[in-house]
Amino acid sequence: MQDEFNPLLESLKMSLGDILGATTWPGTGVVDESTASLPNNLHATQMQLSLPALAKEWQIYQGEQIGQDWVVGDTEVSRLPTASGTVLYGHNTDSVFGRVHTLPWGATAQLNDGQETKTYRLAHTRIINSDYTPLEKIEYTDGELTLITCRDADSPWRVIFTFKLAPTQE
């Protein structure tokens, strides 16, 4: 479901306004998996991500912050607004990033920004405790694609998959 307006979320956002201070990590862990796309005010971008080894492809949405929380769509992959790199987050469910941990090193991810498709390869994985590592402390670099999801439901542990830009083949 694309760009569907949810007045409950919008009025919460207006009420909370811009919150100063640290933002939280996206809460990407869920107990009950939902495959329904519900109206969550996320706006679609031109970007598309695919993980060929998992036969998955997603439209990328602009990350939306309400108070200190990031909106996490049931089936949507969203982009964090970082200064460098491309950082995407989504639920740890089968329909989103729940199977990324099964990818072998070097597995490819393809990112299309609406004009061209770039290929990235899985380079390393980190697990961090979000209670002790603020979101702002993580540094991202250009030429990297980062996928973030939760290790499990209602948990402070976040799994960070870093893909590096693959050299272009002549």
Added chain:
Amino acid sequence: MAKKVMSRKTSSVSVPPKVPTQQIGIVIFVLVGLGLAVLIGAQKLTQLVNPEEATPTQEEALTLPEGWKVQENSGEDERILFQAYKEVTTVEAGEPMTTGVTPSVTALVSPFPEGAEPEAYTQQLFEAAKGSLPSLEYTQNDFNSNGDIAARRLRGTLEMNKEKIGFKQQIYIHDGQVYTFTALFPDDENSTVSTEVEIIFDQVLGQLGL
């Protein structure tokens, strides 16, 4: 018995004829009445010529609970129907700081999607909100439909700066429009703010004719 004689001054100055007090009263009454009629007539005329100018501001029309202020809308977002907040009083030295949240009320209006069914539509909005924000916890979700008005009332808490904040949300569907009210307040059983926001909800609803 000697009759008391009233001495009468003679003067060359002419004395105006004596007007009875009753007549003066009638004239004043008529003049005041005419003045009021002109004033009321002018207001009515202004309303007819320019209804927007004659409409009282929200703050004038609503009697907000003590400490609440209407937040002026810049007019950029037509979805915003009403916003108010409660001024946070400064904490006296030695008193504990109870909460950092500024109590607020926001009312939005949006079109009701064509072909949607009010109960299913509002339940879907609820499910989406609940699933999208991890710190959002709904503790109440009631739906009722009365004639041409459908309403869903929600209550819960959310987290901000590791502090729990109470909130109430109400959705009303009437005449092809969705009216959504959200109030934030301290998550404190002893606070009266959660009641105050309901008073504000009711007043705004009254203005909308709901």
